[in-house]
Amino acid sequence: MQKKKNKKDIPLFPAYFKLVGLILILLALVPAIIFISMLHTKLSIPAKELFKTYTYDAFILGLFFIAWSRDKIEDELTFAIRLKSLVFAFFSIIFFVILTPLINFLLQVNDDLTARSVVFIMLIEYLGMYYLQKRGR
Amino acid sequence: MKNTIKVERAKLNLTQQDLADKVGVSRQTINSIEAERYVPSTVLALKISEVFKTTVNEIFKLEKDE
Numbered sequence: 001m002q003k004k005k006n007k008k009d010i011p012l013f014p015a016y017f018k019l020v021g022l023i024l025i026l027l028a029l030v031p032a033i034i035f036i037s038m039l040h041t042k043l044s045i046p047a048k049e050l051f052k053t054y055t056y057d058a059f060i061l062g063l064f065f066i067a068w069s070r071d072k073i074e075d076e077l078t079f080a081i082r083l084k085s086l087v088f089a090f091f092s093i094i095f096f097v098i099l100t101p102l103i104n105f106l107l108q109v110n111d112d113l114t115a116r117s118v119v120f121i122m123l124i125e126y127l128g129m130y131y132l133q134k135r136g137r
Numbered sequence: 138m139k140n141t142i143k144v145e146r147a148k149l150n151l152t153q154q155d156l157a158d159k160v161g162v163s164r165q166t167i168n169s170i171e172a173e174r175y176v177p178s179t180v181l182a183l184k185i186s187e188v189f190k191t192t193v194n195e196i197f198k199l200e201k202d203e
Binding site: 073075077078134137 | 161162163165166168169174175177178181
């Protein structure tokens with residue numbers, strides 16, 4: 001029985017975007033490791049910030065491509081798992097954002113959450129939850 | 138929701154993969170339905186019943202507290 005395109009199907013990237021995402025993450029990580037180990041002292045502070053921003057962005061984009069690309073078999077169960085994972089990531093980030101100032105206060109640190117870190121944490125939680133649930137099936 | 142997919146499969150000598158291929162889902166989906174961890178959509182339930190040449194009501198049964 002051939003699966004017709006359903007109105008409820010969510011628009012996902014093609015499966016090869018997983019590979020694109022992995023390459024993006026590697027492209028972000030390799031220069032970052034070189035930067036940390038070798039170039040750390042040679043760059044000015046604005047250049048360091050720019051480098052950090054673009055590394056973070058490439059990492060986030062890579063994770064997004066992995067998270068939002070089709071699996072080999074995409075059906076209603078994977079749709080349900082995706083939805084559950086999104087809900088988990090959404091609710092947990094709310095608690096994370098609320099609890100962070102309290103943790104900062106208790107640990108006497110000043111480590112504010114940026115929009116980038118919120119998106120990064122959500123993507124990690126989504127992916128973790130998605131693959132954990134898929135493995136359990 | 139209870140179901141008799143395993144029994145029906147055995148009658149037709151179908152594996153989970155065979156049934157999954159026939160209705161266009163993954164083997165994990167059939168496994169989850171059989172293990173009652175996932176309730177299929179109406180469309181999928183109808184497709185499954187079509188494979189077994191029976192009605193949805195014959196395969197899927199509500200439990201008392203549902």
